[in-house]
Structures are given as structure tokens and as C-alpha cells.
Amino acid sequence: MIYDLIIVGAGSAGLSSAIYAGRAVLNTLIIDKSGFGGRIRDTAEILNYPGCESISGIGLVQKFREHAMSYSTNDFVYGTVTKVKKEDEYFVVSTRRKGDFKAKCVILGLGTVSRVLGLNGELDFQGHGVSYCATCDANMFIGKDIHILGSGDVALEEADYLSKFANKVTMIVIHDEGIVDGTEIQKRRVMHNPKIEFMWNTALDEICGDDFVKEIVVKNLKTEEKKKISSEGIFMFVGLKPQTKILQGLVDLDKDGFVKVNEFQQTSIEGLFAAGDCTNTYLRQVVTAASDGAKAAVAAERYIRRE
Structure with missing residues (x-):
């Protein structure tokens, strides 16, 4: 036919x-x-x-x-x-x-x-603390302290959604304080969420752990200083x-x-x-x-x- x-x-x-x-x-x-x-x-x-x-x-x-x-x-x-x-x-x-x-x-x-950046540890921990879909994996992070990379509309929407499951959500943002890539209405919604925090002028450098994500390495884009911080999961919303x-x-x-x-x-x-x-x-x-x-x-x- x-x-x-x-x-x-x-x-x-x-x-x-x-x-x-x-x-x-x-x-x-x-x-x-x-x-x-x-x-x-x-x-x-x-x-x-x-x-x-x-x-x-x-x-x-x-x-x-x-x-x-x-x-x-x-x-x-x-x-x-x-x-x-x-x-x-x-x-x-x-x-x-x-x-x-x-x-x-x-x-x-x-x-x-979802775009994969290829950071150290990103592929190794896919499904073990690295995720690209909040709806798919939110239940894995109930009561945990997690991070989100990105600040576009998707990242902001998913941060708000994940805050209903996680203990704390920290967004890693490359811009100066108060500047995000998403719309103003999404920004206001997230900014007023008490369970969401921000790391400004910051890039994700590496993801670490054993069987599951335990730590991430972040870099301050102004001072170039790198530091390792605890994390129980990282969501990647970078395009x-x-x-x-x-x-x-x-x-x-x-x-x-x-x-x-x-x-x-x-x-x-x-x-x-x-x-x-x-x-x-x-x-x-x-x-x-x-x-x-x-x-x-x-x-x-x-x-x-x-x-």
C-alpha cells in the first residue's frame, strides 16, 4: 500500500x-x-x-x-x-x-x-544518581539533598516539582545572582520555594560516588576555585x-x-x-x-x- x-x-x-x-x-x-x-x-x-x-x-x-x-x-x-x-x-x-x-x-x-555534557562521572552514574527526567526518577530522591544543573524553564519547572520529593534542591547556575534563563513567572515561583537554594556563578565539574552519587565538584566561575560538596543526586537540564x-x-x-x-x-x-x-x-x-x-x-x- x-x-x-x-x-x-x-x-x-x-x-x-x-x-x-x-x-x-x-x-x-x-x-x-x-x-x-x-x-x-x-x-x-x-x-x-x-x-x-x-x-x-x-x-x-x-x-x-x-x-x-x-x-x-x-x-x-x-x-x-x-x-x-x-x-x-x-x-x-x-x-x-x-x-x-x-x-x-x-x-x-x-x-x-536531553543533552549529555560528558562530564567526568556523568555517564558512569546515569541511573545511579544522575538523571535527566524529574517525573521519571523523583521517587528515587525522597528526603534527599539533590542538585540541578541549569536555569532554563525546564530546569525551573523540574526544580519546583522535585522539591515535593527531596529534602532540599540546590540549583547550579552559571549566571550572576538573580539571573536565570527561564521566564519571570517560573523564576518567581522557584525563588519563593523555601526548599530551593541557588549556587550562582557556578559550573559543575565532576560527579563522584561509588554505587551511587555521593559528591559533586563545582567551580566558581569568577575565582576559578573548585570544591567538592555532598550531593545525593544531580539532575541535568542543560538543553x-x-x-x-x-x-x-x-x-x-x-x-x-x-x-x-x-x-x-x-x-x-x-x-x-x-x-x-x-x-x-x-x-x-x-x-x-x-x-x-x-x-x-x-x-x-x-x-x-x-x-
């Missing part, structure tokens, strides 16, 4: 695309390697999605999923995509175990993974890395590996679109991913009809 559209990834962007594809009555295949929702499933509470004053990531994903599955023209399959290529007038999407699928058009909602390895040599990527797209979410190949966090977008939030997915699906429909 040759589909009208294949959507790779069932996160916010992919599911939004699936909804719009369903409304356009396109025969659509959605492929995802790990279920629905992407990174949003790891978000304990979403406070900025229009119409939802407060909702869990899983709760919002379930609404997206039910909506996308309500269209009879949408098929879903679990699989790991290994390659995307153009053959004559069709795109071929190859998977590790499910074989190849063909379509007239493809939307890539590949998402991102995201796009899952675009399969696209290298196929489409134009920026220097960080994000897919370059135009205002219609089209990549450098006609008929191949990308949406959500894997693109060179200004903002990576659920609402923008959903918007990207809608634009990509409408542009894909028009491309298919035109062809």
Missing part, C-alpha cells in the same frame, strides 16, 4: 499533524518507536497550554491521542525509523523490524533528547539534542543538527516536512509543536493535491 502521508513521531507535533490529516481524509501512517506523546509524557504539570489551566503531560497526550485515533484514515504502528529517502515520486521510510513503507509525502516529528541523525546528508540541518524549515514547515526537499522540537524553531513548547504539526499537515495536503 502507498500512503498519502507518513508521519514519523507521535509527539505533540506528530499527533497534531495526524488530526489535521484525518480531517483532510488523507490515508496516513503514524510511526513511533516508543508510544504516544514524546517528551511531554515526562512533564508532571503543564500550565501554559490554552484552555488547560493545569494538566499533566500524560493527560494532555491522552487527549491528543484519542483525537488522532478517531479518524479511520489514520493507521498507527510501533517501529524505529532507520532511513528516509526519495525514490522517483514516492518517499520510502525504512524501519528496523517492520520493513519499508511508501508515501507521497512525509512529516518528520522526530523530537529531541536538548535533536534526533535527526537519520537525516544527515538528506536535508539541510543547522550547526546543532536541527532541521531547517520554511514558513510551511517544508525542508530542503519538496514534499518532506518537519515539525516541532526537531526543527530550528524559536520556541520549543507543546503549543508551538502542535501549531507546527497543523501547518505541516495542511502544507502536505496541498502538496499532495497539487501533485
